Amino acid sequence: MQSLFVLFVLSILIFGILKLAPGNIAQIMAGIGAKPEDIANLEEKLGLNQPFPVQYWRFVHGFFTGDLRSAAFNDPLMTVMSRKLVASLELGAVAIILSVLLSIPAGIIAAVKRNTFWDYSVTMFALAGISIPVFWIALLLMIIFGGWLRVLPISGRGADIGGLSILTADGWRHIIIPAVSMALIQMAMNARLTRSSLLEVLQQDYITTARSKGISEFMVVVRHGLRNALIPVVTNIGLMTQVLFAGAILTETVTAWPGVGRLVYQAIIMRDEPLLFGLTIVIAIFYQLTYLAVDLLYAYLDPTIVYD
Amino acid sequence: MTSSRHISEFRTLIVAFLFPWIHLLSQGQRRLGILFLLFEVLSSYVLTHGMLRSTTDALLAPYEGLSILVAVILIDIIGRFLCVISATRARTRSYMESYSRIISRRLSRDPKGILGLLVLGGFVFLVLVAPLISSDPLVMNFGAVLQKPSATYLLGTDMYGRDVFSRIVYGTRYTLGIGVTATVLNILLGATLGLVAGYFRGVIDAILMRILEILNSIPFLMLAILIVAMFGSSTSLLIVVLSVFVLQPARIVRSQVLELREKDYVKAARAIGATPIRIICCHLLPNTVGTLLVVASIRVGQNILSLAGLSFLGMGITPPTPSWGSMLQEGRSVILQCPWLGIFPGMAIFTTVLAFNLVGDSLRDALDPRLKL
Numbered sequence: 001m002q003s004l005f006v007l008f009v010l011s012i013l014i015f016g017i018l019k020l021a022p023g024n025i026a027q028i029m030a031g032i033g034a035k036p037e038d039i040a041n042l043e044e045k046l047g048l049n050q051p052f053p054v055q056y057w058r059f060v061h062g063f064f065t066g067d068l069r070s071a072a073f074n075d076p077l078m079t080v081m082s083r084k085l086v087a088s089l090e091l092g093a094v095a096i097i098l099s100v101l102l103s104i105p106a107g108i109i110a111a112v113k114r115n116t117f118w119d120y121s122v123t124m125f126a127l128a129g130i131s132i133p134v135f136w137i138a139l140l141l142m143i144i145f146g147g148w149l150r151v152l153p154i155s156g157r158g159a160d161i162g163g164l165s166i167l168t169a170d171g172w173r174h175i176i177i178p179a180v181s182m183a184l185i186q187m188a189m190n191a192r193l194t195r196s197s198l199l200e201v202l203q204q205d206y207i208t209t210a211r212s213k214g215i216s217e218f219m220v221v222v223r224h225g226l227r228n229a230l231i232p233v234v235t236n237i238g239l240m241t242q243v244l245f246a247g248a249i250l251t252e253t254v255t256a257w258p259g260v261g262r263l264v265y266q267a268i269i270m271r272d273e274p275l276l277f278g279l280t281i282v283i284a285i286f287y288q289l290t291y292l293a294v295d296l297l298y299a300y301l302d303p304t305i306v307y308d
Numbered sequence: 309m310t311s312s313r314h315i316s317e318f319r320t321l322i323v324a325f326l327f328p329w330i331h332l333l334s335q336g337q338r339r340l341g342i343l344f345l346l347f348e349v350l351s352s353y354v355l356t357h358g359m360l361r362s363t364t365d366a367l368l369a370p371y372e373g374l375s376i377l378v379a380v381i382l383i384d385i386i387g388r389f390l391c392v393i394s395a396t397r398a399r400t401r402s403y404m405e406s407y408s409r410i411i412s413r414r415l416s417r418d419p420k421g422i423l424g425l426l427v428l429g430g431f432v433f434l435v436l437v438a439p440l441i442s443s444d445p446l447v448m449n450f451g452a453v454l455q456k457p458s459a460t461y462l463l464g465t466d467m468y469g470r471d472v473f474s475r476i477v478y479g480t481r482y483t484l485g486i487g488v489t490a491t492v493l494n495i496l497l498g499a500t501l502g503l504v505a506g507y508f509r510g511v512i513d514a515i516l517m518r519i520l521e522i523l524n525s526i527p528f529l530m531l532a533i534l535i536v537a538m539f540g541s542s543t544s545l546l547i548v549v550l551s552v553f554v555l556q557p558a559r560i561v562r563s564q565v566l567e568l569r570e571k572d573y574v575k576a577a578r579a580i581g582a583t584p585i586r587i588i589c590c591h592l593l594p595n596t597v598g599t600l601l602v603v604a605s606i607r608v609g610q611n612i613l614s615l616a617g618l619s620f621l622g623m624g625i626t627p628p629t630p631s632w633g634s635m636l637q638e639g640r641s642v643i644l645q646c647p648w649l650g651i652f653p654g655m656a657i658f659t660t661v662l663a664f665n666l667v668g669d670s671l672r673d674a675l676d677p678r679l680k681l
Contacts, residue, residue, distance in 0.1 A: 006521050013522065014534070021538030127669065131609060131662035133616050136654035139636065139643060143651070147644035154644070242527070249529050250617050254640070264530055265621060268537045276534070280526060287525040 003288040007281065014280045015056050018273050025071075025271055046071060059277050070275040072267070077278040081263065085282075086163045088252070088259030091182070092244035094166065094175055099183040099190060100237060106187070107194025107233075112221055114199065122191055129188020135250040137181035142255075145177065152176055155256035178255040182248060186240045193236050198229040231301050238294035246283040322601070323594050324395035325388050330589050331395060344387060421670030427663035435481050442474035445630045454646050464648040466639060472648065475630035476656050482631050483660065486543065487612040490550035494611075495557055495604045499596065502561025503588050507569055516562070520555050528553060529617060536623040546624060550611045557603050564596050598671075605668035609661040616657045632657045 026042040027034070043049050047058055062068030063077065070080045110122035146154035157165050158174035165171025201207065202225050210224045211217075245260070252261035260279065267275040299305050324331040329348065332341035434441075449469035457464040462473040505513040523531070532549050539545060568574060569592065577587050618624035619633025627634055632653040639649025 002521070005518070006525050009518075009522050010525055017534060017538055022540070127665055128658075128662060131613075131658055131665050133613055133620075133633075133654060133657050133661075135617065135620055136636065136650075136657065139640070139650045139654060143643060143647045147647060246527055249527070249533065250620065253621060265533065268533055271537075280530075283527070283530070284525045 003292075006288065007284055010284050011060065011277070011281060012056070014277060015052075015059065018276065019052060019055075023271075025273065028271060059274065062274070063278050063281060068274045068278060070267075070272055070278075072270040072272040072275065077275060080275060081260070081278065081282065083163060084258060084260050084263045087157060087165075087257065088245055088248065088261065090164060090166055091175060091178055091248065091252075091257055091259055092241065094179040095182040095186065095244050096237070096240060098179060099187040099240070102183075103187040103190035104194050104230075104233065107191040108198060108221065108226070110191065110195040111198035111202065111229075112217075119195075122195065126188040126192040126195075129185055130192070132185065133250075134181055134185055135254040137184055138177060138251055138254045141177045141181055157258055174257075178248075178251050178257045181255075182244055182251050186244065190233060190236055190240070194229065194233050197232045198225055201225050201229040204228075227301070231298065234297050234301060235294050238290050238297070241290050242287050246286055322597050324391040326597065326601075327593070328388050328391040330593060331391050333589055347383070347387070418670040418673060420666045421674075424663040424666030424670070427659060428667070431480050431484060431660060431663075434477050435484065438477045438481065442477045443471050445470060445474040445478040446628050454642065454649075456646075457648055463652045464646070466635070466649055467642060472635070472652055475635055476632065476653060479630040479632045479635065479653070479656065480660075482543075482625055482629065483612055483615065483657075486546055486550070486615055486625075487608050490547045490611045491604055491608045493547065493551035494554055494607060495600055497551060498555060498557025498603075499561050499593070499600055501555070501558040503565055503592055503596070505558070506562040506565025507584060507588055507592060509566075513562070516555075516558060520559055523553060523555060529614065532614065532618060533621060533623050536618060541623055541626055543625070546615065546618070550614060554607070554610075557600070557607065560599060560603055561596050564599055565592055568592050568595055602668050602672045605664050605671060609664035609668070612657065612661050612664070 024039070026039045026046060026048055047055055050058070059068060066076055066078055068077050069075060070077055073080050106122050106125075110119045113119055141152075142154040145152040153174050154177065156174060158170040159165065159168045160171055161167040166175060198221075202221070207220060207224055210220045215223075248257075248259065248261040249265055250261070251257070252259045253265050256262070260283070264276075264279055264283075266272075267279060329341040329345040332338075332344060447470065449465070452461070452465050452469045454467055455461050455465040455469075461471055463476065464472050466472060466475070501516055505516040531553055535549055535553075536545060574587060574591050577591055582590075615624055615631075616633035616636075619631045620637045622634070622637060624633055625631040627638070635653040636650060639646065639653075643650040
C-alpha cells in the first residue's frame, strides 16, 4: 500500500519535472527550421496539446498496457527496455557477487585481527574506496588494461548468447572493467560495515560464553558472531542491488555498457519523455521490491523481528 | 571521571562556533542572534555569487570583488570567535584547561584527521594563490596540444593546449565552493527538518518520512541529472539540487532527537514551561551537533563526488570553466594516448574526497566511537 503511494507520488513528481521544464519538445524533435505545421503535427501525434491530467493518464495507462512508445526510438517501451534490463542485471549480478565474496572475508579478517596490519589495510582500503569516483576507476582500468597492457576491450558489451554476454568468453572480457569498478566501491562500503558490525557483536556476553565453553575461535566467529553481525550487512547488500542494477548511470556511460543506466542518460539527453517516465517507474518498482526483500531477509535472520 | 561533562561543554563551544546565532538566542540575546542569522544568510549568498559565478570574466579576473569576500569572511570569523569567547567566559578556568587538553589529546591520538586537514589546507591554499602559481586556465594554445607532463606544463596540456595543472588548480575553487556551500545548506535544512519532525512528531514527521521514502525510491544521480538537464545547468541550481534532494542528515537527526526527547532533562525543561523553540535550540540541537559535524564532513565528500559525476556527464559546471569532472569528460576520447588527462583530474577528486572522509572519520572517533554513519 505504502509502496503504491510512493510510486504514485513519484510518477507525479517526474511527470511534473518533465512538463514544467522550459522548451517545446515537439520543436526540439522537429529540429531547427521546422515548419510550424510540422511542429503542430508532431504535437498532435505526441498528445502534447492535451491538458496535463489527460497526458498523465495516457502515460500511466500506456505504461501498464504496454502501448506507450518511446519518442526517440519509436518502439514500445518494453522493447526498448528489455534488453537493457538484462544487460544491467547481468552486470549488477557479477559486480555484487564479486564484491560480496571479497568484502565479507575482508571485513571479518579486519575485525578478528583488530589493530593489526591487516585491519589497518582493510580500513584504509575501505576509506579510499568510498572516496573514489566510480567513473574514474573505470577510466584508470581502461588506461591500464586497455591502453598499456592491451588485454581488455575498453567499451561495449561484446558477443552474447540469448542476450546474456557472460555465456561467451568475449562477453566476459567486456564485463570485467565495468563490473570491477562498480564492485570496488561497494566492496569498500561492505567491508567497513562487516568489520564494525562484527566488532560490536564480538564484544557481547554470549561470545564470551561461547569462548569459555572451549569452542575454537573459528567456530565462535563464524557460528556465533557472524550470523548476528551479518544482519546490517544484508541490509547493505539489499541497498547495493539498487545502486548496481538501476543507478549505474556513470559506470555504464563511461564503459558504454548498454544497460538501464546508460538508457536513462540517453533518454534524458534526447528528452524522451515517455521513456523517462517508464524507466522511472520500472526503477522505482525495482527499489520497492528490494526493500521488501530486505525486510523479509531481516525477519529470517533475526527471529526477534515480527512484522504485522 | 567527569568526561561526559567535558564533552557536553566541548559541544557548547562547538555550537557557539558553528551556530553562533543559536548560542546568542539561548543566552537571551535575541536581537544579536537574529542579526547574526541574517548576516549568515547574506554572506552565504555573497559567497556563492561572488566566488562561483560560472562566467569566464570572473575567472579571468580572479581577484575582482575579493575585498568584499575577505571582509565578509573576516566579520564572520570574528563574530564566531567572539561568541566562543563569551561562551568560555561563562565557565570556570579549570574547564578551559580540560577543554584544550581534550582537544590536543584527541588530535595527537588520531593522525587521520590531521592528515585530512593538512590536505584540505593545501587545497584551500591552492585556491588562494591560484593566480600566482598557475597560468590562465582558459587560454588555448594550439601550438602545444596534448603535451606530455614536463617542466613547462607540469601536468601536461589538453586537446586545446590548455595547461592541465592550471585547470586543476582553478577547478578546486568550484569544487570546494559548491561542495561546501551545498553541504552547509543541506545540513541547515536537514537539522531543522529533523529537529522539528523528531520533536513534534505527528503530521510533520509523517510527511518528512514519506518524502524520504519517495526520494529513496530512485537513484539520486538520476533525479539530479534529470533536473539539471531539464532546467539548464547553473551554479545555483547545482547547489539547490545537491542540498535539497539529499535528506539523510534529516533522517539521522530525527532518529537522534526521537531518543533525546525522552531524556529527563528535556522532560524537566518541558515541565518548567520552556517553549518548544527553546527546548529544540538549547537542549536538543547542542546534543546533535557532534553527529551533524560528522555528517557534514562526509556529505561534503559525497557532494563533491556527485558534482564530479554530474560534470562528467556534461550536466555540471559548463565548459570552458574548469571542473575536475568535465576535464575527465573532455579527455575521455584520447585517454589511451594521453593518460595524464585521465589520471590527474581524477586524482584531485579522489584526494579531496578522501581528505573530507578522513576528517569525518576522526571526528566520529573523537566524538562518539560507537556512532554508526
